[in-house]
Amino acid sequence: MSIRHGLLALLERGPRYGSQLRTEFESRTGSTWPLNVGQVYTTLARLERDGLVAPDGEDAAGHTLYAITDTGRAELREWYERPVDRANPPRDELSIKLAMAVGAPGVDIRAVIQSQRHATIRAMQDYTRLKATALAAVESGRSGERDDVAWLLVLEQLIFQTEAEARWLDHCEARLVRLSLPADRRAAAPEPPQAAAETPAPHTTRPRTARTRRA
Amino acid sequence: MPDQRQPQQPVLQLERLVRTHGSGATEVHALRGIDLAVYPGELVAVMGPSGSGKSTLLTLAGGLDAPTSGRVLVEGTDITAASRKQLAALRRRSIGYVFQDYNLIPALTAAENVALPRELDGISARKARASALAALEEMGLIALADRFPDEMSGGQQQRVAIARALVGDRRLVLADEPTGALDSETGESVLALLRSRCDAGAAGVLVTHEPRFAAWADRVVFLRDGSVVDETMRSHADSLLSGQAGGQ
Ligand SMILES: Nc1ncnc2c1ncn2[C@@H]1O[C@H](COP(=O)(O)OP(=O)(O)OP(=O)(O)O)[C@@H](O)[C@H]1O
Numbered sequence: 001m002s003i004r005h006g007l008l009a010l011l012e013r014g015p016r017y018g019s020q021l022r023t024e025f026e027s028r029t030g031s032t033w034p035l036n037v038g039q040v041y042t043t044l045a046r047l048e049r050d051g052l053v054a055p056d057g058e059d060a061a062g063h064t065l066y067a068i069t070d071t072g073r074a075e076l077r078e079w080y081e082r083p084v085d086r087a088n089p090p091r092d093e094l095s096i097k098l099a100m101a102v103g104a105p106g107v108d109i110r111a112v113i114q115s116q117r118h119a120t121i122r123a124m125q126d127y128t129r130l131k132a133t134a135l136a137a138v139e140s141g142r143s144g145e146r147d148d149v150a151w152l153l154v155l156e157q158l159i160f161q162t163e164a165e166a167r168w169l170d171h172c173e174a175r176l177v178r179l180s181l182p183a184d185r186r187a188a189a190p191e192p193p194q195a196a197a198e199t200p201a202p203h204t205t206r207p208r209t210a211r212t213r214r215a
Numbered sequence: 216m217p218d219q220r221q222p223q224q225p226v227l228q229l230e231r232l233v234r235t236h237g238s239g240a241t242e243v244h245a246l247r248g249i250d251l252a253v254y255p256g257e258l259v260a261v262m263g264p265s266g267s268g269k270s271t272l273l274t275l276a277g278g279l280d281a282p283t284s285g286r287v288l289v290e291g292t293d294i295t296a297a298s299r300k301q302l303a304a305l306r307r308r309s310i311g312y313v314f315q316d317y318n319l320i321p322a323l324t325a326a327e328n329v330a331l332p333r334e335l336d337g338i339s340a341r342k343a344r345a346s347a348l349a350a351l352e353e354m355g356l357i358a359l360a361d362r363f364p365d366e367m368s369g370g371q372q373q374r375v376a377i378a379r380a381l382v383g384d385r386r387l388v389l390a391d392e393p394t395g396a397l398d399s400e401t402g403e404s405v406l407a408l409l410r411s412r413c414d415a416g417a418a419g420v421l422v423t424h425e426p427r428f429a430a431w432a433d434r435v436v437f438l439r440d441g442s443v444v445d446e447t448m449r450s451h452a453d454s455l456l457s458g459q460a461g462g463q
């Protein structure tokens with residue numbers, strides 16, 4: 001986990017004390033990943049043990065300051081340059097849940113999917129609103145802080161992540177519906193029954209680019 | 216927020232709306248009794264698998280098709296009971312429609328396209344143009360006023376289509392996959408405009424397959440096989456984030 005590197009990155013900007021690090025970390029990530037002071041001090045202790053930071057006296061108010069060491073700087077460079085490990089994808093509760101729900105007795109997998117979709121879209125609604133606010137702050141230049149830009153990027157990451165989840169849920173549902181159709185109906189399914197007497201509504205056979213793209 | 220809106224009259228109200236195509240063996244239940252109210256200031260997104268009835272819902276709401284049973288009220292008027300003439304007038308004065316593509320008339324400039332519904336409504340060409348320019352100005356699109364559709368990007372055309380949907384005092388915009396053919400950045404600009412028009416008091420119904428666009432709405436309604444199966448409300452975002460557990 002990168003609290004370690006997050007703290008090193010903040011310390012590269014100059015010596016800081018524990019609760020200050022926590023505040024700055026949260027203002028960049030918009031308290032998406034809240035840290036408690038305890039975590040900050042534990043991490044600082046480990047960084048100090050590993051020689052990546054060192055105590056650097058006290059400020060006027062008596063807070064113990066920490067400074068990054070040369071080893072710490074090298075470690076930080078290396079972190080920026082090294083891609084985040086994708087070889088061992090983190091365990092994902094949702095995919096485990098759906099994997100278990102397939103064919104599970106008494107479980108309505110479409111209901112499981114819908115309740116997750118509800119939660120996911122709702123989270124996206126919230127992120128989107130926060131994003132609109134952050135974007136307005138950045139664009140008006142009102143904030144003048146790089147923290148707003150950092151926060152915006154974090155929010156957008158959350159939006160893309162939830163979007164991927166929502167799309168995957170749509171896909172799972174469509175896949176399950178297709179697989180559950182008997183073969184003869186499956187062949188007939190794409191053709192909607194056509195009532196000859198009906199005047200064609202404007203949308204009847206309009207091809208949809210979106211669907212082609214999603215296929 | 217819906218709690219402030221409840222006492223207001225919905226701009227759009229669907230009551231037990233049913234649409235069945237054909238009969239007997241070829242019968243298709245496109246909508247099976249939909250209830251939905253959209254209030255001023257609200258943007259509602261409609262999502263659902265292909266064939267679930269989303270476009271049907273919009274065409275009925277816009278008076279482009281008639282329900283098998285049930286009612287559609289636009290600003291309190293039952294459009295299913297209106298005469299052909301009344302319906303045409305309602306469509307010109309109250310309802311704006313935005314499709315996936317082919318929204319603008321190619322031979323007319325942006326300003327002329329936006330002025331069209333008002334001119335059709337019998338307003339003088341000069342007044343119609345003035346209100347079209349006012350609408351374009353208000354939506355940050357004035358630079359496009361004298362361009363023809365083929366001189367605008369897809370996203371610009373869709374934004375002009377939204378301006379046309381909401382010109383004058385029209386307050387209901389019905390949009391069926393308005394971002395369908397656009398890339399995600401351009402699609403976002405169309406949504407941002409729709410959102411800001413709703414924040415300014417219009418009511419919008421947006422059909423979309425894209426969760427990221429639906430997320431701009433106040434409410435997301437999920438259709439499946441012609442019925443509403445679920446609906447999300449917007450929660451208070453700040454409490455959501457501060458309540459979230461540490462991750463990653
Ligand atoms: N004129 C018609 N005659 C017969 N059936 C129709 C007609 N118009 C629509 N339908 C059927 O009604 C159902 C709902 O169609 P609708 O176009 O509303 O779906 P949709 O949710 O908009 O789908 P998509 O996401 O593919 O645009 C479908 O089963 C469709 O085949």
Ligand SMILES: [Mg+2]
Nearest residue numbers: 203269270271
């Ligand atoms: Mg459709």
